Amino acid sequence: MNRFLVPLLITCIGSVFITNADNPIITQKYTADPNAIVYNDRVYVFCSNDDNNPSDGFNIVDYTLVSSDDMANWTDHGEVFEVPRDASWCKQAYAPGAVVKNNKVYLYFPDGGSQIGVAVADRPEGPYKDPLGKPLITKSMPNCNVEWLFDPAGFVDTDGKGYLYFGGGGSTPGANLRVIKLKDDMISVDGTALTIQAPRSFEAAFMHKYKNTYFFSYSNDFQGPPNAQIAYMTGSSPLPQFTHKGSVLDNPALNGTNINKGNNNHASIVEYKDKWYIFYHDRRLSDQVYKRSVSVDLVTYNNDGTLMNLTKVTTGVPQIKNLNPYDTIQAETINQQSGIKTDVCSEGGIMVNQIAANDFIRIKGVDFGTDGATKFEVRAASGSSGGSIELRLGKKDGTLVGTCDIAGTGGWTTWKTFESKVENCKGVNDLYLVFKGSGEPYRLNWYRFTSDEGTNVSETGKINQLKKVTVNCSKSIIRTEFQSQDNGTVSLGVYNLNGASVTTNSFVARAGELYSKSFDLSTMPTGYYIVKIISNNTKHVSKVLLTK
Template identity: 30%
Template sequence: MLRHIIPLSLAALALAGAAGNLLASPPTRTPAASDPYAAHARNPLLPGYFADPSIVHYKGEWFIFATMDPWGGEKLGLWRSRDFRNWTFSTPNWPTKAAAHSSTSGSANVWAPSVVRGRDGRFWMYVSVGNEVWVGTATHPVGPWKDANHGKPLIARNFRPGFHMIDAEAFIDDDGAAYLYWGSGLNWVNGHCFVVKLKPDMVTLDGEVRDVTPPHYFEGPFMLKRDGHYFLMSSYGNTTKDTYQVRYAVGDTPFGPFREPDDNPLLATDAAAQIISPGHHAVFRVNGQDYILYHRQALPFPRAGDEVLRQVAVDRLDVSGERLLPVRPTHQGPDIPGTAAHRQAGRRVALSASAASDVLHNAEKAGDDNYATGWQAPPGTATSWLQADLGATGPIPASSLRPADLLHPLRFTIETSRDASSWERRGQPILAQSSPVRLPALGGKARYVRLVFEGTPDILEWTFP
């Protein structure tokens, strides 16, 4: 399956990630670019398993829409933040797998949103559901969203037989004209890119659909215009392997023709840095500087059973005339003007657990402020616990959990103790499917707080103020 990467042993990776152990060394705010397990690493940007991001900035707030991994859910994931570092999760009311369904729909879940603001001031979402493209609209990124095409797909699954009608991306040109790009192949080969102009209603196709497939293309088109040049960016390769990458071609009109420069790919696997299969991206601009938002494989990679879990990261993108300069993917992420330099720091606590799935997922990884790492209980465990030692007996503060898997709810109870021997259950069982999961301050005093879970949770961070 994996041809070009020799995975490090778990022991070697654990040693490489020693800087991420808050209990072993003082925290640092400048993690090494090559260390995926360093404390306070800012990539992955979002806590959890997500892919195919689309980003909007509106009234001082950032919104990221994304596919929920593995391979989508019944809804989309939506993250929002005012500082670009501390994100809150929700799911938009539309689309859902049930609501966006037609006689031509396939079996695929909700994938690959593209959200733009049209010339009418409204927000428009083009999203893949059931292997076809649907369109919705709202007056605010949070919604409420509604179907904009009267219960029908904009691009039906059988629109071009032999190709996947997915991964639609809207582009608004400088004159306000809107275009829609989409298309993928089958079985990870033979991708084709289609484009059509949209009428001002953002729903009706205006003219013929054109095939503008560049030499190396599979899926995930994104149109970027800079200084009169039209850059048709896209993903090539296989996202389940190490071959996935971002490439581009350049043209003089939204329809091309597009020529592919020699300096491709734009963004690709960096095996030495443990950055695997970056792709399906969006581009946004702050103060004249471009940034690329993309997904890459969650670590460690490859996973047992060919499980596909991806995470969202961001890095700097530079444009030079008719060229997009190769992107250097990082773990520390870029400094973006007007955004927070780091996430809110948590209190230093000692974490322990009933058991861990392996050395890369021990309890301490849930306290390193790095969304690439976290605590996982061993597979097949009926109950498991994660415990915090606050250092001394005192009031029990509020705390926050960042679960990695937001497709499934967490089920747990809270217990406290003064001596880690005698435990008191606090409150009723909790069922949560959010991020962060906010746990309230508790009455009385204790030194230890324990979360007792049903099953095998995956906790990226447990933070105390």
């Protein structure tokens, strides 16, 4: 929910863009109303973007997308959906609701509190298309004339059937939420909306399934206390009737202090890697009503199948795996930051910008392996005189393992790759990129580490079975060379920046032999491509520039 709030005293303070913990999960912009999905083994969280909100209301027109595969380092994919750009009939895009079916992402979006549309994409990052060119749900439809026609939440059951939950209202508690069946195409309705009788219902409908039980959650109203809890009910079907069970999340409090100004909340619950997480928003970063931030905590099921109530939230959830620094890391992948912003990159994707001296980015739990890294490469553009990046371990002023000088490139859209030596960079550490220079010294697209022999660290932290790896591109030909350390299948692939496969190849390699494989991309457009070489569940990833 975005628009309808109980009036509270607003305390306006200067914007703060630094946090000493993992919550909120994104701090370079304000986000709210999280809707989490799992797609291709990553968690993606669609969020309302609060950056454009004035101090006394909401002006939400786009959705920010972030993702992670370790629950600690989050990649900012930018604003993937915007109105009226992506739906010409829509003026305000309040809380999003996304769901995956048949490898497609269906993004349900409200036009303020008056109607709901649907956009479709082949991947969470988009691009999204509005297949109907008009709303999917309107107040003129039977039993859809709720006070606030917003907060859509899609749900696909294990049998493949789809449902859409929606609604809310400040003067109609208990009878303002709805569910309607969706046809197989997920962009048309099947039948009439049903009323969900939910005690003190206010907004933020959501559905998830645990074992054979359906959990319908929502935010309750302000007629308490308690106020604006995430309450839940259970049932044996995705359709009413449900039995009220209590609360899964109280209005967020940390160390005994409310960090949400006692105001509204919106949550989604998702399973990832055998753990259950609840994503919600709070005001711990801004202390302002209309500048919210998305956080995440673990949820636990009691022995009787009910949800344990979170009476207090935490500073973050545990990291579930280490980060591989020998993969190409998008610069906008962040665990903690100070000062920076992100924006669309002229090379494609997202970049880090508005960098100033002593700003930093922290990456948590980076596994450099036992041999360690010896070189750092970074893709940067500078329309000024440039600067440098200090690579430090453990803390912002921790052990200095390298300094990479970045010269002016002649413009903010002129990108070049810079490199530097790295020393004493081994084991698992938090990595700090500390930025130096005057004004805005440079902008960053991506970076990576390499070692003397080109070895890579796998996601399990073991040394990769590929050695002496080189990847280069010249005159439309991408050439790879590597040595396999054992017998087994090696898979090679070239992908565009949207993740779509361009060409692949696989073969059985023998231990100790040096292989050279080439790909002819003369029919493909110039630009950047991703090259992946995978052997024994470990991989080498490179980003190359195709020229002609």
